[in-house]
Amino acid sequence: MKKSIIAALACVPLTAHAGVLLVEYEGTVSSLDRGSSLAEMPAYSIGDSISGRLVIDLTLAPADRNVQDATVGRYYGGSPGLDFILGPAQQPGRGPADFVVVHDNWLPPSTGASREDGMIINDSSIGTDGDFNLLLGLSRPNLIGQLFSSDSLQQSFVVESKPGMTLWGSIEQGFGEFWRVVNFTLGRLSVTPGVCRA
16 A cells, blocks of 8 residues: 655746755655554554655755754754744644754764765654654665765755665654654655646
């Protein structure tokens, strides 16, 4: 079964400087977790295909929280956060907590690790019924080719899973005993400039 999560706006790719980034992903559900038997079962099964689209609004995105660190770009707001990642529709009254982290030629703290490029995208909101997080992650050792030339939020790439690279995602909802998680392995992830219209 194929399931899709689509942003609410109609967006198309654009090669020039754009006000949005289109994030598109495809993968396969790898595991399902619940906080307890009280939590609803996620609406997915292991092996399901999953795909979707997010829109990162560069005009709303916060600045890098630490410009002195040229290897890690940290893009998130204060409290309350900024709703700069548009994804699945959420109920009114939820507080945004979106963030993006970009690694450029970053050296992980683990011993013997090689430098890598990567990105973590979290479309997140918080409400009285718990949190919602749609997480997408990419980690690519520079030994198989450097992907980024800076830790800027404005990136453009298309990658498919290959040995040595890690592509992952998850959808997390709820809180405590009512927490439920859908984990998936990505086969493809792209971030490209675009333009949206209402």
